[in-house]
Amino acid sequence: MIADVQEELPEGWRVVPLSHLCELRSAGTPPAVLQEAEPGAVPLVRPGDLREHRIVHSSAAFVSGLRAEGQDRGRVRAGDILVTRTGTVGRVALVTEAETGWFHNTHTLCVRPSDEVEAPYLAGFLAGPGAMAWMNSHAAGSAIRSITVGALAGLPVVLPPLAEQRRIGAVLGALDEKIRVHEEIAHTTALLRDSLAGLLMSGKQPADPE
Template sequence: MSLLDVVPRGWAESSLGDVADIRSGPSGAAVKTDDRSADGVGMIAPKDLHDGRVQPDAVSRVRADVAAALAPYTVVLDDIVVTRTGTVGRLAWIPSACNGWLFSTSLMRVRPHRVVSRYLAYYLALPEAQEWVRRRARGTAVPSMSAAVLAGLPVVLPPLEDQQEIARALALLDAQVEAHATLSRLAAQTRNTLAGMMMRGERPDRLALRG
């Protein structure tokens, strides 16, 4: 049965493992504390995933030689990373800016090969897909998800041109969300600056504020 209750005429249904390669992250012992380097190769962790994107500002980095030894655990444009421990199922689509970065032990890499990557990322973020993952996560204190289990997730597949159209429409909305988030952050910064100045006795009519 489809996760979405119905498969429209002309569409198909498959499993995630049939339309993408899935790999779990490296062993937790693969990167040691002294392997870190401020100017090294980025290693994406669950903390870096926000609203379907990788937030690069606080990404940990490792030395180039360590990254080379972990080459099978790199990401490229159009990959998707998914959390496999803790809050399982959180995900991010990989942009070109993250090409060659590593993904951590708490993530899985989903590399699409028979489906439009952005479409698949939005599909995996659907509440129905997230609920499917949560129901199959194992463990008590710390839920976890294996690549083999995730591979069984049912995926609804429109024709390729429909996948592309859906992905484009949702990406436009994503861009609007990001623009509003940026505006909100700037407004908060301006508010905090203004509050500090006013509470030092400066009057707003003396301030030259730019929106």
């Protein structure tokens, strides 16, 4: 399969298994989860927090600071990529500096890129329709589907030269940022609409919206 794809690529591009480009890290034994923050608590990323290729700061789950102290397994750092491995397999999010030191739970896998691949490019590739279709075809289970670390390791990754990776990653990152801004505008507009509806239906005269 990899050889067939390789023949169609531009010169200097190649196809390699995901395991050749990164370290695949599982969360290990799940820590006790707190539903409310306490002093020193560390946020815990769950599958629902991965949206539009980023981590949403929901602050819905935490790990005790005492349990987190000195524990590296399950921690993420900027440049890591989280991929959901159960339920909706294949959601992807690129970890930023804002999430460095957070934990991810057992329903997500951490992809830690090597120097051979740019993290924004790899995140974009994993979030693409081809990679997502591959992951879903290699997921097992009927009621709750899941993909293992071993299976994900074999995912074929199209790898351009580093300069091209940076260019592609920058383009995709800019588009993701536009999506984020439009989502914030839509959310703010929805709040305004709800507030305005309340005023209109109470008989009060609101200011004309611009």
